[in-house]
Amino acid sequence: MSADRGNTNATGEAAVTGGVAAEGGATTAAADAAAPAGKAAAEPRILLRATRVTRQFGGLVAVREIDFDIPEGAIVSLIGPNGAGKTTFFNVLAGVTEPTAGRVDFVGRRMIARPVRAWLEPVIWLLPSVIVGLIAAGLDTVERSGRLASLAAIVALLVLIAMLLMASIRSDTYRRLLDRMGIFRSARPNDMVRAGLGRTFQNIRLFQNMTASENVLVGMHTRLRSTPLDALLSTPRQRAEEARSRVRASELLALVGLEGRDDTVARNLPYGDQRRLELARAIASEPSLLLLDEPTAGMNPRETADLTALIARLRRDLGLTILLIEHDMRVVMGISDRVTVLDHGERIAEGTPDEVRRDPRVIEAYLGAPAE
Amino acid sequence: MQMQRSIRLPSRVRRGPYQLVGAVAICLVAAYILVGAQQFSNFLTVGAIYALIALGYTMVYGIIELINFAHGDVFGMGAFVALWLLTVAGFHGAIDNPLVLAVVLVALFLLTMGIMGLVGMVIERVAYRPLRNAPRLAPLITAIGVSFILENIMQAFFGPSPVTSPQIFDLNARFNVAGASIGYLNVFIVLVAVALMIALQVFVGRTRLGRAMRSTAQDREAAQLMGVNIDQTIAITFFIGSALAGAGGIVWALYFGYALFNQGFYAGLFAFTAAVLGGIGNTTGAALGGFFIGFLYVAAAQYGYFRWFEVLVFGVLVLVLVFRPSGLLGQQLGERA
Amino acid sequence: MTGEAPAPPERVSLLDRVRAVSASHRSVSSIVTMAIVTAVLPLAALVPPFSSFNPQSVWVNSFADAGVFVLLALGLNIVVGLAGLLDLGYAAFFAIGAYTYAYGASPFSGNDFPFWIMLLVGALVAATFGLLLGAPTLRLRGDYLAIVTLGFGEIVPTVFLNADKYTKGTNGISGVYAPGLLNLHFQSTNPWPFYLTMAAIVTVAIIAIFRLQDSRLGRAWMAIREDELAAASNGVNTVSTKLLAFALGASTAGLGGVFVAAKLSFVSPDQFGFTVSFTVLAMVVLGGMGNIWGVGIGAFIVFIIQTVILKELNAALAGTPLAFIDFLQYQYLLYGLALVAMMLLRPEGLFPSARRRRELHVAEETEGEPAPAGAMGGIEP
């Protein structure tokens, strides 16, 4: 899975860097040089790149001009005192919160940025059928019986439906059409998942009344192929896929240590298991990048250690790249490759765990507002 | 699913008041040219009614994010309460003495608005408050249920056909301006509506309760932590919104001279469109939206498309939702939710 | 689906077979149940007290009409019960189906397409309008759908009323052709063919909805209902998934519309007012949102109460001191009260599905916690 993504991205990567008005000239140059495949081995490609991301809530700047790269295969941590803007930044990356400014590129594609000519989109929906409708009206004045006109009206309607369907499914054709028209709209969360991003939430957001297995099956949603028509006709393909995916869900549950809990309703699971289930649901979409928002929040030291080990194992077994928000310094220092520190929406430090630990600004930020 | 809890009750428009005033002035001139002096006064009158209803919609939505389907029927009921009060008090025809008329009107407005405000509070207490933490569908369903209950109560008391209202205003009291003959009633209605709107702005912007409303709308939990009594604040919002709808009902009864048990259904739909048009949660927007609907009403009648009025309003609603879901005055409503 | 024991994962082929058999069992059991119901109802009409109200053929006729409402309720249940969206203008799609048939097979239009094809066409046209209405609206907050459908439900009859050049306005289109099957020509004097046709349509609808509910799509609906943001963050395209529910609901109403037009051989705007939408919503809520059988039963009972029992009550009370109560007039007051009471006291409906009960009582059990989030529009604290 990540292999075929790798192929498509040698070119995409260059495009990203070219399009971004990066401030640090040095990084730009480095990334430009990294574009050729030869050097990619030495310097892992950037899976996700955030450029000058800002998000305001009214007067409050929750995230201010953050530049952030996540290299493939790394575990990158984001830390900072309460209210520093970590979750907000996360939500911007996941397509949940629209940034006030800035952009996010993921697997070499511009995913999130200010919309460009978004007003044109409804016009695209309506225009073809309006044209057909006008033609119909024209025909009606020539050919008086009205048959042709009503036929054309039906065609106009069908065209409109086709456009709307394409738009809501965001099929590739439609996306290309938008590209050609120079229209850009930020990716929605589900687009990000389809592109390979999985996430968990700071406050557990399981589907509380669904079983563990069903939760994971929803996580697999983008990887399943059967259509509603398959379901209606109960085709062999549909039944085989259902059976297969149930087995897979079981496996995933076992992987996070929830074997045999398939049919337990999510909200009857103990707290720690709910966190594990959320993890299983997130990896069910076979992400290349996993965003974890305080996965060990509310856990005791033992549970925390277990979960940390689990995360490390998942990363190894599934080849994941991980962005981790965490308050527990032992977790952060133990498994991170790089650590970024946010405070009041700004990045105050960035580096290896050791560098960050010694940074006076970080110490000050934490002493000012000690972490839990 | 935008992050922002989008609602800001105060009406300060981001783009600056001068631009807004300018735009409104241009629209008024355009409206005047389109429909002429005579209809212009009707447009302001009808618009005032829809604006009054739309305010309640927008306030309630602003504070608890619920489309209060019963709101239109609160307006309808306001019209009945007004005509019932007038009938019970023994008024039949026009009151000639201006002083008596003024006293009667003040009493009428105070009583009707008070009663409708209480009705609104009761509705909130019984049908919405217990469901504040329930899935979203639940209060919407009770809202539509309450709407039907109100309509049927009105039908039970007043029957299924239009009921005429006593005309305490002398409809022949008119004056001429710019070649149009304008009733004093029209002037009165517009003045009352504008006065109520200004009072609302002042209340929301300047008073302690108004601040509580704004903070509750913005972030209920934070407001609670800061010591705002949420239940009370929401109840007051319902009281004010419903009282304004009640005022709209009185005005309706005075102006159109009748009330019909399900008139609130349509009026509610139109007023909601007005609220969305102005940017739901935005009181100034709702008022302007109401006047826009009033304009459509008059223009449709003028150009002979009156029976398509509903379709027209619905078209406006859908177009706004497609092209500018945050409304003309731009409230940031969750585009993706 | 939840009731099935988990099969050991290593025996895929066996699991496959078990699953296949049980899936077909669901369909088979639906068919058997519906066959029994279809056979028993006319028989029940022969025994007292039912036989004292009406002769059997009148009963069968009203069962056929009840079937229409069962179908409507099943369709609305997809939207309200499965996807958790509120559609307040459901009758509009019903009207669109009916007028589609009236255009397809009546002297007014000069067309005479077969009923069975028009069933599909009606469903498609209704679905089209569902898409048209849903596409702009479903991108927005859920509440907008409620008000937009409310408006749509009002303007569709208005358009049929006002566009009298094309619809004959208030007079409606009469003389709509009755269906035929092989040599059998359906006649309004004989309710049986209509009754059996309706039973068949309802059976197919039930099977189809069960299958959708248990599929990937059904899980996506459920996920959206529970937490829209979490669903989107797990890759569910919430817009198209909701749109699909909306369109499927609309097409079901379209089927009902075609059937009604053919059965009455007449369509007019006032058959499709808001009270129809409201009644169907009450049926779904009473029956238990999300529970397919419950909704069907709820719709049937409400319809029979509405058309038979209330009338009988009025007749029974005539001459007594209570005669001033006109039950037919107050039925909507009753529905309104029922909606409010149900949501407050028993939101899972009279015949709840286990899952829905869990969901709707969540607020009480986890007291003090904020609402399931998609709701509030807020995201994280």
Ligand SMILES: Nc1ncnc2c1ncn2[C@@H]1O[C@H](COP(=O)(O)OP(=O)(O)OP(=O)(O)O)[C@@H](O)[C@H]1O
């Ligand atoms: N929807 C919102 N509306 C308004 N303000 C918000 C919203 N979401 C977050 N904020 C504010 O933005 C700031 C950053 O919040 P955020 O949740 O991103 O912090 P965090 O770093 O994740 O904190 P924590 O460690 O407590 O999770 C806070 O001041 C918060 O109050």
Ligand SMILES: [Mg+2]
């Ligand atoms: Mg956080």
